[in-house]
Amino acid sequence: MALNLIDIPVQGGxxxxxKDNLNAVAILIEVHSFDRQRPTPNGPKDSILADVTVFQDxxxxxxxxxxxxxGQRIEQTILARDLETIVGGATIVTLDQVPPKKPGAHPAWVWRPLNDADARTKVIAYANDREAKAEAAVADAPDFD
Incomplete structure (x- = not known):
């Protein structure tokens, strides 16, 4: 019987x-779950639990x-809501800030699709290589049957 290993998404990240990832050239986000109005010490927030892979340069x-x-939490309202529709999937993006519409307000963080085709190809190649290595490791694991 083959083992069907599935990682349980936990918030360990x-x-x-x-602001730490504003200048990243590419961000691969693998979304595990979306919680609408999850209770937090600062009041309820929409929240994403995801694996985040950042290529800083x-x-x-x-x-x-x-x-x-x-297992990283993303709780900035716009960022979380934009990822709601891709639970169980992944996306490749960069970060940007949109100037506030009201005076005195903070700029909003937004995802931008990665438009650099070469960078997108490299991120996809990285993800495919990572998956191939994981599958090879599972195949090499001892069979206790």
């Missing part, structure tokens, strides 16, 4: 901080050495 993208955080 803390919270996503957009062109060198990390070329080398395939991103910063990977499994």
């Amino acid at each position: 803390g919270w996503f901080k957009p 062109a060198a990390s993208l070329a080398a395939g050495t991103p910063q990977v955080t499994k």
Whole structure:
């Protein structure tokens, strides 16, 4: 009997901080769950639980050495709601800020699709290679039957 390993998404990766990833060349987000109005100490918030892979610069993208955080919470309202429809899927994006519409308000964080075809191809190649290595590791695991 083959083993069907499935990771249980847990929040072990803390919270996503957009300002730390503003200049990233590519961000791969694998969305596990969406919770509408999840209770928090700061009041209820829409929340995403995702694995976030950040390529901070062109060198990390070329080398395939991103910063990977499994089980990270994304609770910025617009960012979380934009990811609601892709639970169980993934997307490749960058971050941007939109100026506020009202004076004195804070700029809003928004996802932008990754338009650089070469960078997109490299992120997809990284993800495919990662999956192939995981499948190979499972195939090499001992069979106790």
